[in-house]
Amino acid sequence: MTAGAVPARSPWSLAPKSFRAKFVLVVGGALLFDLLMSGGLTLWNVQRLSYNAIHEVGQGLEKASTEYLEHYVTTTAERTDTLFTRYFSEVNTVAASMQAVIDNPALQASLGTTLEASPGTTTLLQYHPPTGQGGNWWQNGPGEASAVTVWGYLLDSQKQPLSSAAQAVRDSAVFDLFGPAIMQSGPPKLQMYYMGPQAAPILRSTPYNDQGAVFDRVYPGHNKTNWWDFFFPDLYPTFQSWIKAPASRPVDSPIVMLSPYRDGVTGKTIVSFFQPLLTPDRKDVDGVVGVDLTLDQMAQIIETVKIADTGFAFLAQSNGNVLAVTPAGQRTLGITTDSSGFSRLLSGSNQPGIAKLNLPADGTPLMRHVALEQNGRAVPYVVVMKRLSPTNLYSGKGPVTADALSLGLMVPEGEIYASLTAAQAEISDSARGIIALQIGAVLLSLLLTLGAVYAISGRITAGLSALADAARRLQNKDYSVRVTVPTRDEVGAVGVAFNRMAEEIRFHTENLETLVDKRTQDLHKANEEIRALNSRLTNENLRLGAELDVARQIQMMVLPKPSDYSAIPNLEIAGYMAPADEVGGDYFDVLHSGTSIKFGIGDVTGHGLESGVLMLMVQSVALALQEKGDDDPKSFLEVLNRAIYRNVERTRTDKHLSLAFLDYHPGKVTIAGQHEEVLIVRADGRAERVDTMDLGFPIGLQSDISPFVSTIDLEFLSGDTIILYTDGITEAESENGVLFGLEQLEESAVRHRNGNAETVKNSIIADVMAHIGTQTIHDDITLVVLRHR
Numbered sequence: 001m002t003a004g005a006v007p008a009r010s011p012w013s014l015a016p017k018s019f020r021a022k023f024v025l026v027v028g029g030a031l032l033f034d035l036l037m038s039g040g041l042t043l044w045n046v047q048r049l050s051y052n053a054i055h056e057v058g059q060g061l062e063k064a065s066t067e068y069l070e071h072y073v074t075t076t077a078e079r080t081d082t083l084f085t086r087y088f089s090e091v092n093t094v095a096a097s098m099q100a101v102i103d104n105p106a107l108q109a110s111l112g113t114t115l116e117a118s119p120g121t122t123t124l125l126q127y128h129p130p131t132g133q134g135g136n137w138w139q140n141g142p143g144e145a146s147a148v149t150v151w152g153y154l155l156d157s158q159k160q161p162l163s164s165a166a167q168a169v170r171d172s173a174v175f176d177l178f179g180p181a182i183m184q185s186g187p188p189k190l191q192m193y194y195m196g197p198q199a200a201p202i203l204r205s206t207p208y209n210d211q212g213a214v215f216d217r218v219y220p221g222h223n224k225t226n227w228w229d230f231f232f233p234d235l236y237p238t239f240q241s242w243i244k245a246p247a248s249r250p251v252d253s254p255i256v257m258l259s260p261y262r263d264g265v266t267g268k269t270i271v272s273f274f275q276p277l278l279t280p281d282r283k284d285v286d287g288v289v290g291v292d293l294t295l296d297q298m299a300q301i302i303e304t305v306k307i308a309d310t311g312f313a314f315l316a317q318s319n320g321n322v323l324a325v326t327p328a329g330q331r332t333l334g335i336t337t338d339s340s341g342f343s344r345l346l347s348g349s350n351q352p353g354i355a356k357l358n359l360p361a362d363g364t365p366l367m368r369h370v371a372l373e374q375n376g377r378a379v380p381y382v383v384v385m386k387r388l389s390p391t392n393l394y395s396g397k398g399p400v401t402a403d404a405l406s407l408g409l410m411v412p413e414g415e416i417y418a419s420l421t422a423a424q425a426e427i428s429d430s431a432r433g434i435i436a437l438q439i440g441a442v443l444l445s446l447l448l449t450l451g452a453v454y455a456i457s458g459r460i461t462a463g464l465s466a467l468a469d470a471a472r473r474l475q476n477k478d479y480s481v482r483v484t485v486p487t488r489d490e491v492g493a494v495g496v497a498f499n500r501m502a503e504e505i506r507f508h509t510e511n512l513e514t515l516v517d518k519r520t521q522d523l524h525k526a527n528e529e530i531r532a533l534n535s536r537l538t539n540e541n542l543r544l545g546a547e548l549d550v551a552r553q554i555q556m557m558v559l560p561k562p563s564d565y566s567a568i569p570n571l572e573i574a575g576y577m578a579p580a581d582e583v584g585g586d587y588f589d590v591l592h593s594g595t596s597i598k599f600g601i602g603d604v605t606g607h608g609l610e611s612g613v614l615m616l617m618v619q620s621v622a623l624a625l626q627e628k629g630d631d632d633p634k635s636f637l638e639v640l641n642r643a644i645y646r647n648v649e650r651t652r653t654d655k656h657l658s659l660a661f662l663d664y665h666p667g668k669v670t671i672a673g674q675h676e677e678v679l680i681v682r683a684d685g686r687a688e689r690v691d692t693m694d695l696g697f698p699i700g701l702q703s704d705i706s707p708f709v710s711t712i713d714l715e716f717l718s719g720d721t722i723i724l725y726t727d728g729i730t731e732a733e734s735e736n737g738v739l740f741g742l743e744q745l746e747e748s749a750v751r752h753r754n755g756n757a758e759t760v761k762n763s764i765i766a767d768v769m770a771h772i773g774t775q776t777i778h779d780d781i782t783l784v785v786l787r788h789r
Contacts, residue, residue: 032446047435065416069307069384069409070365076313077386077407080301083187084388087273087291088255090182094175094192095254095275095289101174103280112170115177125150125169127159134216137223145176146193146206149215152223154200168200172287180206188300190263190270190292197287198236201227209265218264232258233397239276239285249392250402256392257403260295260323260342268294269342271323274394298324302407311411317393318359318403320346332372332381332410353381359406360387369413380413467498474502560590568597571664572757572787576765579780585611586726586782587618587657591626598626598636601675601724601784602659602699614655617647618699622661633663633672634709637696641705648700656700660692662722662786669722671695672711676725679746681753683719687746690714721760721787723749728781729764732772740771757787 101108125138125148136152138161154165161169175194183192183206193205205211215222219230228236235256242249258272270292279286298315302324305313312329316322322335322344330336334351335344349355353370360366366385371378385408393403470483481502483495565573568590577586585604591597600622604611621643630636637659648655660673671678674696680688690712697708716722725745732740745764752763761783768781 032449062417066367069367069382069411069416072305072307073365073384073386073407073409076302076305076409077388080315080405080407081389083301084391086187087189087293088253090186090189090192091255091273091275091289091291094179094182095277097178098172098174098194098287098289099277102171102277102286105280108171108174111174112167115173116170125161128212129159134213134223137212139210139212142208142210144208145180146204147208147211148172148202148204149212150202151227153226154202162200164200165196165202168196168202168287169204172196172202172204175204176206183207188293188297190266190268190294190297192291193289195227195288195290197285198226198228203227205265211265214265218262218267232394234399235274235394236285238394238400239288242276243278243282243284250400251390251392253392256394256400259317259393259395260321261396262342263292263294266294268296270294271298295323299326302326305409307409307411308415310415311409314408314410316346316359316406316408318406320357320359322346323405329410334372357383359408360385363387382411382413382416384409467494470498470502474505480506559588564590564592567592568664570666570789571597572785572789574757574761574785575783576761577780577782578777579612580728580777585615585655585657586728586780587615587659588724588782588784589619589622591622593626593629596626596629596631597664598622599662599664599724599784599786600659601662601726601782602657603675603726603728603780603782604657605655610653610655613651614644614648614653614657614700617644618657618659631663633661633670633711634706637661637673637699637709638704638706641697641699642703644700645703656698659699660696660724662724664716664786667715667717668713669716670711670713672709674698674708676727676730677742678714679723679725679742679749680714680716681721681723681746681749683717685750685753687750689742689746716788718788721749721753721757721785723760723764724784724786726780726782728777728779729768729783731779732768732781733775733778734771735773735775738771740768744771757785760787761785 101111125140127138128135130136136155136159138150138155140148148169150161150165150169154162156162172194179192179194183189191205191207191209193203195204196202203211222230242254254275256274258274260269260271262268263270271294272290272292274288274290276288277286278284302313302315303326305311307313310328310332312326312332314322314325314329314333321342322330322333325333325335325344330344333346333354334349335346335354336348337344338348346357346359347355351370351372353372357368357370358366363386368383368385370381370383372381373379385406388405388407390402390404392400394400466483470481473481482499559577560573560575565571565575573590575588575590577588579586585606585608587600587602587604589600591600600618602615602618604614604618618640621640625636625639630639640659644657658673658675660671660675660678662678663670663672671690671692672695673692674694675692678690678692680690682688695710695712697705699705723745729745730740730742734740744767748764748767749760752760755763764783764785765781
């Protein structure tokens, strides 16, 4: 050890305020924080991955379940539509067969006579006299293919059937040839029947039943009132109106469905389908063919639907009246049948979710989630509904309307999403196991890390302790102190640097006065150089300011003067230009040579000296062309563009400009070139805007713009005013950043149109400045007003 060297402290010293204690605390704390953060982040990622997995699996299974339910309800609805189509087809078959006979009266009479004489199809009617239970009607006996009844109001004074009724019985006998056969085939039906026309509404139905006696018992008074008026008011006139106007049918089908009602024969609640028959001349109704289905038979349609364990289906009208549902399904829906036995409305459900359920409005499957109160707890259900094909509906009175049944499938969410719940539970269990393993790994890493920090801290802090002791001696002005650090790492490098620093401090301390004198001389020399540079900068700024002022004066000098305006007969001209910088980039000019009068307006991109120079180039070229006598507006603009393009190339600037010229002739102006819209205020106050976008091309962008240049002629008469402007007017911003805009410019020009050109110009500029307020002007502002005297 050299003289004055400071040895390192013991590496195992751990005093409370020592650097080693702090090192262990800070590094250990940082490592602890890092482990906790990384471990926590890992746990969070595991938890999030678990959540995402559950979410993705849930979405997939839920989508699959939804698609399954929608497919199931769609296919079941198609099967139901097919079944109804079969019923309609059977009614249509009977109706078509009878209609074919009706359309051939001779064949109808011949068949009726033949069938009446045939023992196998004879319809022998017997009179049933009035009794206390009813009577006063004719009906055939049991064992025949169909029951035929002639009601009391179709009998004459001798209690014999009227001729029209007897003819209806004879003519409808053909029903027995195919009605019973169709009744026995196809889907289950309660009965099929024929009802006579308004004048002779006899009833013929198959299979045979004692319908006369049953009707007397179930429908008192029916035998004294016409069948159609008693049972189906307004329906027969509706059929007749369809003959005159087939397009008035709500649904393009001759078949009408009747709302549920109690059948007089069986006492069951039924639904009927009617199809009218027409007279041969197609001018009136000649009876109706019908088929009856009980609600129990309709329930067979949906009893085949099996979804999960307890899922079920139901069939409802558009008003929510459930026509078909299983008993268990009815209990789940919470609906009951009213006293008439015809109505089971969803809106009357004791379950609020069902009572508020809306049926689908179109053919798209509709899915809803509802909660039902069951055994004191809310059970979530999925309801999927599909609208069937529409049909004509007669509700008992009033007009026939369009109605569409809806097929609904209902299943508990716990059943349809059982696989989803199981998958989510399995993912959650796996995530919990991973989290527990990760926590154990973090704790083990923490113990190992803290042990390593404690072991390493002794070696690191030994050299630092020696450096601290040496620094205290140096503070006490012991410049001979040196430190010995027994390591070759960064701490050892600090020790070497400390020794060099101590040596330099001793050197500077001993030679301080010499160093101060040298530094003073250096500062004096630097100050002299700064003063000289400031003087040069001041002179340069003065020179540039003078040059810009000269450029601005030149620019203002070449602007048209009032004398240029007054030299043009029949026109009042006023112009205004205010550059945003010392030199502006806007251009406007009045070129008057002989009988040629041209007004120019343009805007160079940007503003400042470069833009101002380009503006002066345009002014010079335009003046030269005018003096040359180039009267063609297109040629004038094309030549000017070529000259400016060459100058732009030569000066290597990226500037160009929009530019338009107006050639004035008595009674009109011709516009060429692309610039802002030209605003014309007519003498009567009408404002017109002329878009110049298709009349030219930016000047200075390419050498040949002839393909883009065109002209337009506009009428310019006494009292009319033309407003030319640059975008510094329309894009002037208020303090709130709102632009002045073309609409506001138009409104200002119309409002001030009655003044002379100077007044109009001053008024518009005043409106613009009032809009800007204290806001900084960011662009050159140019306005030209041309008013025809």
